[in-house]
Amino acid sequence: MNSNPQPPRTAELLKRRTKAIPRGVATAHPLFIARAEGARLWDVDGREFIDFAGGIGTMNLGHRYPPVVDAVRKQLDQFTHTAFQVAMYEGYVAVAERLNTLVPGAFEKQTILFSTGSEANENAVKIARAATNRSAIVSFSNGFHGRTLLALSLTGKVAPYKQNFGPYAPEIYQAPYPNERRGYDTGSALHALNELFETRVGPKQIAAFIIEPVLGEGGFVPAPFEYLRELRRIADQHGNLIIVDEIQTGFGRTGSLFAIEQAGISPDLLTFGKSVAGGLPLAGVTGRASVMDSVEPGALGGTYGGNPLACAAALATLDAFESGALLRNARALGEKLRIHLEAIATRHPEDVEGVWGLGPMLAIGFRNTKAHNGKSVAQHVAAAALDFGLVALTAGPGAHAIRILVPLLATDEEMDRGLAALERACERVLTGERLEQRV
């Protein structure tokens, strides 16, 4: 957190928060929000910020996207909850139908809805096990699949997520993610996967692989398409399923509705969450109908899964992607973003390790030579950015990168302000206060 003196209302709320809420739920910034619109946030002390965090990739359409607000309002006047397992409603069915069409794969699909990404991943594993009658699951290093205990068992990052919470679910094996910056290109990552098959778990015991097409929390590293295609080939050879976790990459974040489309392969199961419903809690699993339908009635569900308000928000969100204009906009935004981030990298060649990602899902990574006070350079940059009016998040091992999760409909002015704040934050942290001017 930023150590600058806080304005009065923020200071008071911080004090109450520290007493009332455990520190286990850490907060990236000392910020209490009063209002949000598009790519802007206003805090309880009246300060305005550009939002490059989007509620951790949940606000791809921006805050209070009008059709989403209207749809939720309309649903609010009808009913808010019945539990789909008790009394059904059309919204759930309509969301499932839409996703069955939109998720890649030229086969019959079905969709089940939950409230959180962790739940979606847990259920994808349950479905894969039931469908294959096998127990082993292979996940990947630096992957993040959630914080509930099975999702955490899949997650490939110890601090801060996994320490002190074991033992973890058995029959989960981890293979290296194809990430050149961690020493694995496609060839060596595939070699390591074969070694896993030889030394730890036979491929015929494996129910499914679960992989993020672009690491989210793991630092916005895309898996090479050739690796994903080879994984598809291996899975087909051995009867394994592929679960792609598109919880952070989905709904336009990488320039396509789902990142896996760009690799040209179809997963058997796809998990989604976050930006599907404009900030309302909705997540789910879409997949091959024959796989999805292999679970006995009553074995899947949850009280809030597919909540009517969240379904209404999801339908309005999916409408927004219909024409293709939003995705075109997302790709253009990605190009602009990349140019700016690369300009920052060029100005600070000693400190910036690089710019990477897929489409507008981009990160700028820092070498940690100027880390201090137990914080990475990126954490210092994020704290400084807040002073200049930008909310940004870190990602990656050792929080070495700033990841950009700006709403895809951010205006040019919002982008320019956000990027100027990021540049100034980099100047401050990497060269001392060279640029004094505040946005």
Ligand SMILES: Cc1ncc(COP(=O)(O)O)c(C=O)c1O
């Ligand atoms: C790729 C990925 N999977 C799963 C999750 C977990 O989702 P949730 O926090 O909604 O449980 C996240 C959350 O950040 C994520 O980025």
